[in-house]
Ligand code: FES
């Protein structure tokens with residue numbers, strides 16, 4: 001395939017000699033070397049790989065690099081410089097993470113959700129976060145942290 | 157265990173202390189670190205003097221305290237909790253403490269197998285001693301400098317203060333002098349008065365918190381090194397099968413694929429060796445996955461191709477109605493059942509379960525001439541070391557095992573198979589290899605929790621007293637993973653919830669049955685407590701209803717007198733979680749206490765509307781006493797929700813309250829996954845499920861509204877907290893469903909319609 005250019009966290013990355021259908025996830029992890037975005041299922045079932053594309057939460061395992069090219073991709077590394085995004089702050093305050101593996105995907109999903117729904121109800125939170133699995137079972141604290149982030153003005 | 161008292165106080169060489177996974181320790185990893193929360197970035201000065209009183213602790217002349225975490229962090233918080241114990245006894249300022257992760261090395265650190273919920277229990281005392289010994293040496297160093305008695309010098313917040321004059325010296329100022337003193341003998345160590353604890357029992361956030369939310373924490377899958385290639389492996393879908401022939405022509409055409417390597421398949425049962433198959437090595441993960449898809453493999457599936465889990469389950473259900481092998485017996489069960497005025501019997505079934513940690517298995521391995529370096533999300537670095545050394549025919553001393561953060565584990569990552577697999581591929585490919593298991597690999601080739609069938613028969617006399625308890629258990633044993641002769645569960649498996657039945661019933665008989673393994677069976681969070689607590693917890697509720705006694709009163713009554721149960725006298729080789737029964741007895745008073753506490757806090761017996769109900773289960777596991785009340789609500793469309801769960805917990809001293817709460821919140825969800833939706837089934841020897849669409853786990857919309865954790869204040873020795881939350885969940889849930897609907901569910905995952 002022709003070289004593809006991806007814009008990730010404002011920086012351009014040119015990819016060569018890769019299969020056309022490479023999911024964005026593997027380009028982010030293996031080629032751009034940004035490992036905060038995680039692999040959990042590869043089938044849009046778990047949300048571990050969630051990034052923002054033009055501000056929307058998307059599953060990077062299920063979007064090809066070809067489709068992502070020309071769009072603004074933001075990964076967890078680009079959400080904030082120092083971890084001071086209100087969602088990250090709320091996550092720390094509520095001490096959400098256990099193993100932590102799913103949490104970057106949870107945070108990216110929650111951040112995009114709060115942008116669009118700054119004052120979510122409990123059921124809106126559950127609905128928005130249902131695609132993100134946490135096998136450690138931190139769901140109660142995720143709900144609490146999203147509510148806290150909303151109070152802090154989670155839309156950053 | 158002898159080393160507990162010896163290891164921490166052994167004075168060590170500086171080079172030993174440095175054998176930790178700090179940056180560049182091996183020269184292998186570039187820019188990979190497990191955590192960078194507090195790397196003392198602002199320090200311009202270089203420390204030159206180090207006071208290393210034991211293997212877990214170092215203090216330098218700048219006053220920086222470094223504590224070694226030697227257990228694996230998979231989400232329990234242990235990487236923070238054990239160091240807080242050291243820091244508390246040391247009277248250190250936690251913000252000046254740095255944590256480094258230990259390499260796998262039994263000689264230096266003692267046991268590092270982070271499994272069985274025993275880190276706290278095994279290392280609470282040694283960690284206290286490690287911190288206290290250093291504190292005493294700093295106090296002595298200050299006393300020497302001031303020419304006063306050490307008893308007048310006290311450590312507080314990173315300083316030693318002289319009580320008479322108020323003079324102070326920082327830890328850094330004393331490091332050099334302290335390093336010249338003799339380490340006190342264990343019997344001379346003065347531990348803190350628990351009232352003076354500053355960190356133990358508090359809610360210190362985990363050390364890696366900020367890195368986790370910023371995406372900079374280092375899990376196994378994130379490890380990288382120069383020249384590293386990626387590999388995925390095609391393994392026979394039937395356990396014990398092997399490659400008959402293969403063609404990699406199409407694979408080698410995939411851009412980015414570099415080569416394929418055949419890995420030898422061991423015969424079944426293969427123990428903890430890798431499964432063999434065809435490894436594809438590529439420039440990136442996607443090329444490796446595509447390359448694997450393009451392989452054309454003919455498998456020789458072997459004897460387990462007959463395995464069908466449905467017929468296997470129905471065979472077990474038939475089998476457990478018959479007499480089995482007696483494993484515990486008191487009284488005369490036959491006579492008691494024959495003379496009972498009422499009897500009740502039920503069968504309970506649970507399918508295979510898969511661990512499915514969010515981070516699938518993976519390892520970075522680099523094999524060079526005569527040496528191997530591993531970076532792995534492993535619960536058991538020492539086992540990895542031994543297994544890799546054996547597979548590569550190296551001296552274990554030439555295998556260096558770095559432990560990364562683990563993205564969940566639940567027992568899966570204590571098995572060394574995936575690390576060995578990576579090492580073998582690196583050896584064949586001649587480059588550093590990061591092996592990745594896809595989710596499909598994980599679901600297809602896990603060491604599964606055993607499927608099980610339980611049958612319990614109970615007899616009541618004419619006075620409504622329970623006089624007979626006959627429990628039959630059948631499931632393939634973990635032993636079957638290594639030995640074809642292990643066709644019955646081992647004592648340790650049955651002692652998890654069946655043989656340690658604590659109720660005071662005059663005639664008790666526990667029997668086990670044959671069930672040979674046709675796949676790899678492993679230990680999964682709380683192990684056989686899952687099936688045994690389900691059967692026992694459900695049957696006790698059935699008994700309560702038969703007796704027309706409130707379920708809480710029923711439990712309290714059946715537990716009988718307050719007493720320590722001498723299981724070790726009642727059975728030969730009773731395991732008791734590898735602790736002496738005299739040290740950690742099953743204490744019915746503690747059990748009753750958690751039941752009363754949970755009943756009180758959950759407002760047990762409160763009036764609930766229709767379609768709602770509460771269920772209780774009490775279960776002691778990993779030496780911790782847990783009682784759990786689940787409240788359910790089932791609407792007219794048969795949709796189940798769980799407004800709240802209450803746990804009452806007696807786990808002895810609580811080291812980190814917040815992390816223990818988190819274990820119970822998460823354990824409730826883990827238990828609910830198994831109760832509500834998870835099942836692994838087999839057809840023609842192959843796992844039917846493949847990913848989270850058909851191996852379903854609990855999602856946020858199924859999570860309980862609230863999980864409340866109530867602690868019993870205790871100064872007893874700390875006991876497990878990672879696994880004990882899981883066993884009581886399914887039975888308490890089903891008991892609640894019965895209370896709400898009169899439907900008794902005896903099969904997991906539950907079906908409401
Ligand atoms: S890895 Fe993309 S949703 Fe699971």
Ligand code: FES
Nearest residue numbers: 099100102134136
């Ligand atoms: S914190 Fe471990 S999977 Fe979510």
